[in-house]
Amino acid sequence: MTETLLSTHDLTAHYGDFKALFGVDIEVNKGETIAIIGANGAGKSTLMRAITGLLPHAPDAIRFKGESIGALSAPEVLDRGIAMVPEGRRLFPSLTVEENLLIGAHSRTGNGYWTLESVYDIVPILRERKDHPATALSGGQQQMVAIGRALMSNPEALLCDEISLGLAPVVIKEIYASFPKIKESGASVIVVEQDIGQAMKVADRVYCMMEGRVTLQGTPEELSRDDIHNAYFGVSS
Template sequence: MLELTSVSSGYHGLEILHEVSLTVGPAEIVAIVGANGAGKSTTLKTIVGEVRVQSGSVRYQDQPVGFGKTHALARRGLMLVPEHRELFGSLTVMENLRMGARARSGRTRFEEDWILGLFPILAERRTQLAETMSGGQQQMLAIARALMSAPELLMLDEPSTGLSPLLTEAVFRAIPAIRDEGVSILIVEQNAGQVLAIADRAYVLESGSVALEGAASELASDDRVRSAYLGG
């Protein structure tokens, strides 16, 4: 589904990622973990063409990804849920969802009823304005809106940011259910313990480079990962 090969990228001539290589296979959950400033979010922005590749290559469904082609990728089935969600605050829950459906481009994987069943709170608040919802409810809405586009690859940037433990658990419970519908998922998350528990594979970024990679279960028991990200 996705392949980064020796990718270096950054902003205004400053290199943030240094020869990063990673892959995401069909119906696979892949996690990227690391400290603040490690380059996790930059990796996602590079994949969708918001940050220019300085060297190396990014390929989605075996086609190169171009700089500034975010809208085209959405129509090809690659969706990013950014850290700050970027909802239409003055629109209702249902209006936000129907905006997401505009990028379907003929794909029919998810229907509205299935998505509302995944996040029942959204069904209860169909007519509520997005800007009046809690952070956790907005996160669910952002993911639901992305699902309305029937993605082939869903990327999530720090989905637990600002969420209560209860709502974080609800969001992380939904992610494997989405994967079980055949969607590939690439997730950036600072809560390493929680994301490694649901991921198939993971990459650890340090200072813009891949320091470790492997099965998520193996990384969760690695002494270096436990010491740096899992509290010992």
């Protein structure tokens, strides 16, 4: 049960001359849910962008199911079974809810756990609204469409970038209520979160990042509030 699915090894990334990641090592096991927490600018989103091939880096720095995927383009990475829920949702306004979901399965060939029906089962409201333009929904519903869209490709690893950003606590709770189902489907999940409480609830293990480095890692039970506070802000309280 500790088979490694996705891992990074001494991963560095740059924006032009600006170095944003300084040798990050993370490891995600099969079926595991990982939370990556940290303040604004800690490098969390950069890490996501690097994994999905949107940022250039060393070819060997990222391995997925034993294969080096660091040199692959974004579509190639995603084709291997890593799906991403982008920050800010990025739904397609010209498409209906159902079309937004279907486009997630655009290149899928085989069958899998996730179909329109199984997505609608975890968020029934989407079934009612399936013919509405996706951007006519509430923020929380839109977020669920974005997650559903990523699930439709039946990924082995699902990357969620700041999915609770700008949403009300009660809505965030509803979104995370769907996570056990996702876990049940066998996918590994990486959530990037600023909402530490939420992250600790769903995650099997937590990585804390600051200034482009991993400063702390462990299971939620192992980590004390103080540890996290220090790792998060870099100062002793």
